[in-house]
Amino acid sequence: MSEEEIEQERVDSVVKEINEKSIKTAELYEKAHKETSSVEKNYVDNAKINTFEIDDRIETNAEVQQQKQLVATTIQTEEILERQVHTLEQLGDSPYFGRIDIQDDGDPDQEQLYIGLASLVDDHQNFLIHDWRAPISSIYYNGALGHVSYETPQGKQMTELSKKRQFQIKEGKILSMFDTNETIGDELLQQVLGEQSDAQMKNIVSTIQQEQNTIIRDTTSDLLVVQGVAGSGKTSAILQRIAFLLYHSRTSLNADQIILFSPNLLFSHYISDVLPSLGEKNMRQVTLAEFFSNRFQGLKVETLFEDYESNNDRHLSDIKGNEQFKETIEHYLNTLESTDLSFTDIIYEGTPFFKKEEITQIYTRLPQNMLSADKFTATKNALTKRLKNRITEMSTSDSIREEIDSLSDSQYETYLIDYKRDEFDNVDDEISYIGTIILKDRFNIVYDAIYNNYFIDIYEQYANFLESAISTESKITFQLNLELHKIALSDAAPLLLLRDLLSGSGQNRNIEHLFIDEIQDYSPLQLLYLKNCFPNAKLTLLGDSEQALFHDLVLPTKFLENLNRILKIKKTNLIILNKSYRSTFEITNFAKSLLPDGNNIESFTRHGELPKIYFSKNRSQALSSLITLINEKDKSGQPLTIITKNITECNILYNELRASVDITKITDGDRSIPPTTIILPIYLAKGLEFDSVVAFDISETNYVSQNDLGNLYTLCSRAMHSLSIFSIEALSPLLKGSIIGSSVHIV
Numbered sequence: 204m205s206e207e208e209i210e211q212e213r214v215d216s217v218v219k220e221i222n223e224k225s226i227k228t229a230e231l232y233e234k235a236h237k238e239t240s241s242v243e244k245n246y247v248d249n250a251k252i253n254t255f256e257i258d259d260r261i262e263t264n265a266e267v268q269q270q271k272q273l274v275a276t277t278i279q280t281e282e283i284l285e286r287q288v289h290t291l292e293q294l295g296d297s298p299y300f301g302r303i304d305i306q307d308d309g310d311p312d313q314e315q316l317y318i319g320l321a322s323l324v325d326d327h328q329n330f331l332i333h334d335w336r337a338p339i340s341s342i343y344y345n346g347a348l349g350h351v352s353y354e355t356p357q358g359k360q361m362t363e364l365s366k367k368r369q370f371q372i373k374e375g376k377i378l379s380m381f382d383t384n385e386t387i388g389d390e391l392l393q394q395v396l397g398e399q400s401d402a403q404m405k406n407i408v409s410t411i412q413q414e415q416n417t418i419i420r421d422t423t424s425d426l427l428v429v430q431g432v433a434g435s436g437k438t439s440a441i442l443q444r445i446a447f448l449l450y451h452s453r454t455s456l457n458a459d460q461i462i463l464f465s466p467n468l469l470f471s472h473y474i475s476d477v478l479p480s481l482g483e484k485n486m487r488q489v490t491l492a493e494f495f496s497n498r499f500q501g502l503k504v505e506t507l508f509e510d511y512e513s514n515n516d517r518h519l520s521d522i523k524g525n526e527q528f529k530e531t532i533e534h535y536l537n538t539l540e541s542t543d544l545s546f547t548d549i550i551y552e553g554t555p556f557f558k559k560e561e562i563t564q565i566y567t568r569l570p571q572n573m574l575s576a577d578k579f580t581a582t583k584n585a586l587t588k589r590l591k592n593r594i595t596e597m598s599t600s601d602s603i604r605e606e607i608d609s610l611s612d613s614q615y616e617t618y619l620i621d622y623k624r625d626e627f628d629n630v631d632d633e634i635s636y637i638g639t640i641i642l643k644d645r646f647n648i649v650y651d652a653i654y655n656n657y658f659i660d661i662y663e664q665y666a667n668f669l670e671s672a673i674s675t676e677s678k679i680t681f682q683l684n685l686e687l688h689k690i691a692l693s694d695a696a697p698l699l700l701l702r703d704l705l706s707g708s709g710q711n712r713n714i715e716h717l718f719i720d721e722i723q724d725y726s727p728l729q730l731l732y733l734k735n736c737f738p739n740a741k742l743t744l745l746g747d748s749e750q751a752l753f754h755d756l757v758l759p760t761k762f763l764e765n766l767n768r769i770l771k772i773k774k775t776n777l778i779i780l781n782k783s784y785r786s787t788f789e790i791t792n793f794a795k796s797l798l799p800d801g802n803n804i805e806s807f808t809r810h811g812e813l814p815k816i817y818f819s820k821n822r823s824q825a826l827s828s829l830i831t832l833i834n835e836k837d838k839s840g841q842p843l844t845i846i847t848k849n850i851t852e853c854n855i856l857y858n859e860l861r862a863s864v865d866i867t868k869i870t871d872g873d874r875s876i877p878p879t880t881i882i883l884p885i886y887l888a889k890g891l892e893f894d895s896v897v898a899f900d901i902s903e904t905n906y907v908s909q910n911d912l913g914n915l916y917t918l919c920s921r922a923m924h925s926l927s928i929f930s931i932e933a934l935s936p937l938l939k940g941s942i943i944g945s946s947v948h949i950v
């Protein structure tokens with residue numbers, strides 16, 4: 204029998220085992236599903252139990268709580284089984300992708316281990332498949348053949364790795380297999396990368412590269428920074444990293460404790476399938492503007508892209524985004540007189556319950572040398588105490604007695620739900636108890652206002668800060684925005700920092716991991732704020748300093764240095780990814796020739812056509828050849844993606860094309876991309892990739908400054924297989940050095 208036949212036999216027997224397990228698990232899942240339905244029904248019935256019989260009620264409550272817990276447990280069991288069914292389905296199709304032959308030091312026998320999406324054991328507890336995240340599987344991704352090591356609970360284990368084999372298996376059939384003596388060989392990667400783009404990102408577990416593996420398996424760093432060139436697999440690596448962390452800390456970490464900041468909604472949707480395809484739940488995803496908007500009730504924070512498109516004063520934004528601005532805020536707070544605090548009345552039913560003068564007085568009486576956050580807490584405590592005292596006083600007043608007298612019997616009994624009557628010494632106690640409950644309920648709104656710091660007008664405070672730290676104009680601009688219920692993106696982080704430093708609030712200690720993609724578009728102060736918000740989170744920051752939206756290019760080493768200085772975290776790990784996988788050799792070479800230090804970028808050798816540059820004398824010529832290209836590509840079933848510099852260009856070009864071709868414009872609010880010709884501005888294409896990309900009007904007058912370079916590089920690096928550039932009159936000077944790597948067309 205040939206090697207391949209032997210391997211196919213093993214695949215067949217493993218698939219048989221998987222199918223048997225699948226049937227059993229599907230049955231268990233069905234049973235669990237029925238159980239959840241019945242427990243849920245029981246819960247609803249119980250929750251409805253008649254509550255007139257007073258003595259039953261306390262018991263009912265306890266029982267309902269118990270039922271609630273039971274519902275949660277059964278739902279959890281059902282979810283686990285559902286995921287298992289799904290994973291087994293995937294394994295049935297492709298049970299594994301790798302094999303390693305190892306012989307541990309001191310062990311007389313050699314072992315063959317097969318590596319796949321999830322572990323599978325037979326009835327005798329023999330591993331048929333090892334999960335790709337298991338410590339022993341690291342050998343597959345890390346080591347060349349020879350003497351290598353892996354982690355075990357007892358420490359490092361040395362082993363002799365004598366074979367590493369890769370498989371491509373579909374529907375239980377081996378399509379190809381290769382032996383390789385290095386890390387994961389190129390053959391499989393060639394095939395995977397040559398495929399057409401997908402609406403959704405795919406997992407890369409079968410072809411993870413060694414340097415990506417270092418990112419995925421890092422469990423010791425508190426700050427992991429990945430500076431990777433376009434298409435180097437940063438996003439892929441972090442998604443596999445999340446799957447790895449969830450596996451590694453199964454008992455202590457769940458997906459809700461992980462947050463990923465993503466550049467836009469399209470991107471969020473694009474990556475949303477990866478974790479489920481690895482049998483894991485998705486982490487929480489949020490964009491920066493969404494995150495900020497949630498913290499300002501009723502106000503809309505400008506998105507990164509609105510900021511980009513706006514006429515905002517960049518110099519001012521730079522000041523507000525600088526890490527030193529935090530010190531400016533701290534200095535302002537430390538030197539603030541208590542009379543300068545913008546306290547406001549706490550209003551109850553149209554009249555002040557606590558007047559701002561009373562609040563200022565409480566604050567002023569606190570020791571001068573107390574930190575502002577502590578003073579704030581002390582003020583809150585004092586206000587809460589005063590509220591309680593007022594409630595106690597009022598609970599025995601005539602008006603509340605009258606109110607209690609007018610209660611019906613059942614209403615009266617409802618107030619005593621948590622108490623038995625005989626626990627009170629006399630009726631007065633009982634009445635005062637009920638009075639307190641009524642008043643607590645009534646003044647809950649006041650309590651909320653104290654708890655949520657509504658007794659300070661943080662917007663007015665920030666406006667005053669802007670005036671004292673920057674200028675009256677900046678204060679006025681902020682206030683004008685506020686009238687429109689808007690906050691500029693550059694104001695969001697400083698405003699929240701001011702609020703949090705002043706009030707000592709705003710932290711979420713439950714989040715264990717914070718991931719930020721496209722870090723180059725965040726200001727230092729925004730990063731500082733996020734770190735402050737999630738004090739217990741380990742940070743994984745990914746970016747490419749050369750794809751920056753706003754800034755001139757920053758060299759990678761400088762970029763990393765800056766991050767280190769800003770965040771001041773001790774255990775850091777910096778990883779630089781220089782190899783680009785997304786695009787063909789020709790496109791990557793073309794894109795990298797744009798950059799001053801592009802030589803550092805390594806192109807993956809997957810060949811394709813040269814990027815095309817279309818030179819045209821005027822716009823109408825350029826448009827007509829673009830229309831021809833769109834029609835050609837449409838016919839061949841490979842629709843184009845046209846990427847523009849900004850929304851204005853996007854709108855103009857869309858209007859010029861829509862009468863002649865079938866084209867969809869993608870906007871900031873879109874969540875998915877249709878399989879037709881599309882047009883979108885560059886910032887919406889961040890993090891995404893497309894088969895065939897068109898860059899329009901890359902002309903001398905349109906892409907001029909170094910500032911445009913990052914955008915142009917980002918644009919070109921979105922293309923996987925084909926890139927077409929249209930220039931009108933004269934070509935952009937930024938492309939002058941790149942013509943040599945393209946095919947030129949005069950139209």
Ligand SMILES: Nc1ncnc2c1ncn2[C@@H]1O[C@H](COP(=O)(O)OP(=O)(O)OP(=O)(O)O)[C@@H](O)[C@H]1O
Nearest residue numbers: 407410411412433434435436437438439784785890
């Ligand atoms: N090891 C790998 N095996 C297979 N495909 C890979 C691998 N690494 C990266 N890729 C592919 O390369 C493409 C680019 O990856 P990804 O989007 O993660 O890169 P990125 O560094 O985040 O890019 P950018 O910064 O340009 O947005 C994707 O199609 C991804 O599937």
